[in-house]
Each structure stands twice: as C-alpha cells, then as structure tokens.
Amino acid sequence: MMKKLQHMRRSNFKNGITVLFFAIIVSPIFAQNKDSVLISSIVKEATEHSQLEKLAHELLDGIGPRLVGTPQMKQANDWAIAKYAGWGITAKNEQWGEWRGWQRGISHIDMVTPRVKSLEGTQLAWCAATGAKGVTAEIIILPDVADSIAFKNWLPNVKGKFVMISMCQPTGRPDYNWQEFGTKDSFEKMKKDRAAQTEAWRIRISKTGQTARTLQTALENAGAAGILTSNWSAGFGVNKIFGAVARKIPVVDIALEDYGLLYRLTESGIKPTINIRTESKELGMVPTFNTIAEIKGTEKPDEYVMLSAHFDSWDGGTGATDNGTGTLTMMEAMRILKIIYPNPKRTILVGHWGSEEQGLNGSRAFVEDHPEIVKNIQVLFNQDNGTGRVTNLSGQGYLHAYDYLGRWLSKVPANIKDQIETKFPGTPGGGGSDFASFVAAGAPAFSLSSLSWSYGTYTWHTNRDTYDKIVFDDVRNNAILTAILAYMASEDPEKTSREKTVLGINPRTGEKATWPAQTKATRKGGVN
Numbered sequence: 001m002m003k004k005l006q007h008m009r010r011s012n013f014k015n016g017i018t019v020l021f022f023a024i025i026v027s028p029i030f031a032q033n034k035d036s037v038l039i040s041s042i043v044k045e046a047t048e049h050s051q052l053e054k055l056a057h058e059l060l061d062g063i064g065p066r067l068v069g070t071p072q073m074k075q076a077n078d079w080a081i082a083k084y085a086g087w088g089i090t091a092k093n094e095q096w097g098e099w100r101g102w103q104r105g106i107s108h109i110d111m112v113t114p115r116v117k118s119l120e121g122t123q124l125a126w127c128a129a130t131g132a133k134g135v136t137a138e139i140i141i142l143p144d145v146a147d148s149i150a151f152k153n154w155l156p157n158v159k160g161k162f163v164m165i166s167m168c169q170p171t172g173r174p175d176y177n178w179q180e181f182g183t184k185d186s187f188e189k190m191k192k193d194r195a196a197q198t199e200a201w202r203i204r205i206s207k208t209g210q211t212a213r214t215l216q217t218a219l220e221n222a223g224a225a226g227i228l229t230s231n232w233s234a235g236f237g238v239n240k241i242f243g244a245v246a247r248k249i250p251v252v253d254i255a256l257e258d259y260g261l262l263y264r265l266t267e268s269g270i271k272p273t274i275n276i277r278t279e280s281k282e283l284g285m286v287p288t289f290n291t292i293a294e295i296k297g298t299e300k301p302d303e304y305v306m307l308s309a310h311f312d313s314w315d316g317g318t319g320a321t322d323n324g325t326g327t328l329t330m331m332e333a334m335r336i337l338k339i340i341y342p343n344p345k346r347t348i349l350v351g352h353w354g355s356e357e358q359g360l361n362g363s364r365a366f367v368e369d370h371p372e373i374v375k376n377i378q379v380l381f382n383q384d385n386g387t388g389r390v391t392n393l394s395g396q397g398y399l400h401a402y403d404y405l406g407r408w409l410s411k412v413p414a415n416i417k418d419q420i421e422t423k424f425p426g427t428p429g430g431g432g433s434d435f436a437s438f439v440a441a442g443a444p445a446f447s448l449s450s451l452s453w454s455y456g457t458y459t460w461h462t463n464r465d466t467y468d469k470i471v472f473d474d475v476r477n478n479a480i481l482t483a484i485l486a487y488m489a490s491e492d493p494e495k496t497s498r499e500k501t502v503l504g505i506n507p508r509t510g511e512k513a514t515w516p517a518q519t520k521a522t523r524k525g526g527v528n
C-alpha cells in the first residue's frame with residue numbers, strides 16, 4: 001500500500017508540471033484540467049486506499065464511546081493526533097474547559113427472585129457506583145398520586161427500594177411491524193391506547209410536583225435504593241441512553257422487554273427483587289479538548305476552509321453514527337487532501353469538537369477563542385446526522401451561498417452530486433450541531449445533511465449505535481464530497497460573501513424571524 005501511494009504521488013507531480021506548462025498558454029483550460037485531474041485523484045484515493053474501516057475499528061471498537069469527561073474521550077483526542085501525525089498533518093488538542101470526570105465500569109443488573117435472570121440494561125452516564133456486591137432490593141412503581149402533597153406523604157415508601165419511573169410500554173414491536181402484520185383495527189387501537197397511556201404517565205409525573213429531572217433527586221433524598229428507567233426508542237431492541245440526575249444512588253436503563261417483565265411482576269404483587277451492581281469511578285474535574293488539525297495554506301494562509309464534526313458521543317453504544325461517521329468523514333477527507341492537494345491556497349482546518357452533546361460546547365468555545373479564524377472562514381462544512389450519504393444542503397440564509405456552493409458542487413461527480421437537494425438561500429440553523437456555532441457568529445457554515453438510515457429510531461443516542469450500523473460506501477461518498485468541496489473552496493479566486501438574507505415572518509410565532517445569536521460555551525460542566 002505504501003509503495004502504491006508513493007508511486008501515485010510521483011505521477012501527480014509529473015502531471016502537475018505538464019499542466020503548469022500549458023497553463024502559461026491557455027489558463028482557463030488549465031484550471032479545468034487541473035480540477036478534473038485533481039478530483040479524479042481524490043476519488044481514486046478514497047476508493048482504492050480507503051482507511052475508513054480501519055479508523056472505525058480503532059476508534060469505535062478499540063477506544064469505544066466518547067462521553068465528555070471520560071478517559072476514553074481523552075484517549076480519542078490523543079488517537080486522532082497520532083493518526084494525523086502518521087499522515088504528516090499537524091494537529092493539537094486545545095483545552096477549552098473542564099468537566100466532571102467519570103469512568104464507566106461494570107454494570108450488571110440481575111433479577112434474583114422469583115427466578116434468576118440477567119437483565120439487559122446499563123447504568124446511565126455519571127451514575128453512582130454501588131461497589132462490587134451491588135445492591136439487592138425490591139421494586140416499587142411510581143404511583144398515581146392526587147397531587148404533590150400526596151406524593152410527599154408517599155415518598156417514605158421508597159426507602160430501600162428501586163423505583164420504576166418510566167411507563168411500561170404496551171408493545172415492544174415498532175409501528176412498521178404492526179403496520180405490516182396487524183389488522184388495521186388492532187393497529188389503530190394499539191396506537192390510541194398507547195397515546196392515552198403515555199399522556200396518563202406524563203400527568204402522573206407532573207402530579208408529583210416534580211419534573212422528570214427533579215423527581216430523581218426527590219427519590220434519592222427519600223432514601224430510594226436506586227432508580228429504574230426505560231427510554232424506549234420505538235424500534236426492536238433500542239433504548240436511548242443519557243445521563244443520570246441522582247448523584248448517590250444507581251440510575252439504570254433497562255431494555256423494554258426486561259423492564260416490562262419487572263413492571264408486570266411488581267404490579268401483580270409478586271414482588272421481584274433485583275441486584276444492581278455499578279462499578280463506575282468519579283475522577284474529579286478533568287480538562288476537555290477540541291482536536292484541531294491543519295494543512296497550511298500557501299497563498300492565503302490566513303483564510304480558512306474548515307471541516308467540522310463533533311468527536312464526543314453518548315455512551316450507550318460506541319457513538320458510531322453520532323458522530324463516529326462524521327468524524328471518519330473529516331479525517332479521511334484530510335488524509336486524502338494531504339496526499340492529493342498538499343499545498344492548498346487557503347489553510348484547511350478540521351475541528352473535532354468536544355461536548356457537542358451537552359450543547360455545542362467545544363465549537364462554541366472555539367468560536368469565542370478564535371475570532372481571527374472565524375472572521376476569515378471561507379467556508380465550514382459540518383457532518384453530524386448519521387452514516388447516510390449526503391442528500392441535503394441548505395444555504396443557511398446566506399444570500400450568495402448559491403453562487404459559491406453551486407460553483408463548487410458543479411465539479412463533484414454526478415453520482416454524488418445528483419443525490420443532493422439544495423435549498424437556497426435557506427434559513428439559518430440555530431442549533432442541532434456545530435455548524436450553528438459558526439452561523440451564529442456570521443461565518444458561512446453549512447451542514448452536509450445525510451440520508452436517515454433510521455437514525456432517529458435506531459442509532460441516535462441509542463445502545464445500538466455501533467460499528468455494524470455504518471454504511472461504509474455512503475461514508476466514502478461523503479469523504480469524497482467533503483474533500484472536493486474543500487479543494488474547490490480553497491482554490492476559489494473569490495472570498496465567499498457573508499451577506500445575509502432578510503428573514504421573513506416565522507409562521508409558528510407570527511413574528512419576524514431573527515438570526516440566531518451566539519451562545520456562550522459551558523466551560524465547567526457536569527457540576528450540578
């Protein structure tokens with residue numbers, strides 16, 4: 001592989017000289033030839049020497065999920081630096097804040113009576129540890145109390161018990177399965193019943209006078225042994241796994257099937273007991289970083305083409321599609337550019353952001369810390385909505401985005417470009433992912449928005465967001481697209497316009513829409 005690469009570099013160099021010679025005579029043709037030679041080299045490198053599978057394996061299987069404040073997040077930061085160094089690209093970890101440090105440990109949940117069964121579930125992020133023996137206790141279901149006073153009177157009942165605070169789902173089959181096999185009547189009835197039950201559960205929680213968050217603290221303070229949740233994601237086998245609120249007792253998420261089992265046994269008076277063992281570690285406050293890599297510009301080193309993808313993840317799975325795939329896309333694009341286009345006109349930067357999941361914190365901090373870069377961003381491309389090939393690109397409300405994005409896209413091979421639906425001038429994104437941090441600062445930043453592959457149900461923040469969900473051909477498509485757009489943006493003789501459209505009336509509020517304002521990064525996180 002190494003030999004082939006060297007050979008290719010040499011032949012590119014030769015082409016370069018030949019083309020340069022003609023350039024003196026016919027420069028428009030030169031530009032066209034140069035573009036098409038370079039672009040086909042990008043496609044060839046991405047197709048024949050793809051590193052995506054290897055990178056995915058090392059990052060997702062080897063290091064694992066990348067929750068802010070965990071040693072794995074730091075390990076991933078260091079891994080990226082080493083990868084870039086191996087490709088001859090300068091990279092650094094830039095500290096922007098600190099976070100409550102925590103390390104996931106063994107988490108094991110077993111039903112002990114009326115029969116033994118190991119249950120599918122896991123501790124939530126930042127969950128307290130129980131020690132190696134764990135805690136064995138009975139279960140109590142959050143009751144339907146009349147009001148907050150009745151709740152206070154009931155609270156002593158939780159002492160020494162695990163409290164179930166999620167609804168018991170009436171079906172573990174996703175809707176598409178009902179639609180395929182159920183009668184129309186039974187499907188409609190199930191949906192109606194489920195909607196009523198969901199609403200009743202919402203009211204049950206609100207009648208306690210607590211929110212879903214403060215409820216955990218109230219139960220903890222009343223001496224509960226732990227808290228059981230089940231955040232079903234409406235597909236077979238998927239739960240969303242977020243963070244615990246309670247600080248001293250275990251908070252676990254249990255898969256729909258096992259949560260239903262415990263709920264029904266408790267409800268029917270069988271009084272199951274379970275053992276929960278969580279062995280995570282608190283690590284105090286730890287520094288948080290963005291990993292920034294750079295290929296220095298030769299003609300306009302102080303203008304920046306920026307690639308962007310958050311590096312952190314939730315930790316129920318391995319963050320494969322949120323945002324492993326965005327990360328891989330940008331790393332692979334950088335690797336390819338360094339080989340095919342090592343001396344860009346403008347500086348090419350990549351930002352692998354920390355703590356996007358808690359509120360775009362890494363990218364917001366970067367925008368605050370580097371006004372000189374933000375001011376001179378030619379363009380930024382962010383990818384963060386799953387493994388699919390890019391199918392949507394909005395102009396984010398920039399009046400002339402059509403001109404330059406259209407100009408660059410025209411050079412992208414048809415099989416990649418033809419799938420992309422563009423929207424110009426579009427409206428500015430106020431959040432959702434890191435491009436919004438830059439849009440809020442007036443920089444031309446765009447989201448390479450991908451096809452869903454059931455992202456929302458099956459992988460986004462779920463326990464099933466793992467290597468096997470990656471569709472590598474689509475990620476390769478995106479790495480090629482990103483590398484070509486970065487090349488075109490770097491070469492463009494014109495600096496991009498930042499002129500904004502006048503926004504119309506927001507149909508939801510009836511008021512004139514405004515451009516999103518910059519939001520401050522949380523620099524000290526997880527403290528309350």
Ligand SMILES: [Zn+2]
Pocket residue numbers: 310322323356384385433
């Ligand atoms: Zn994400």
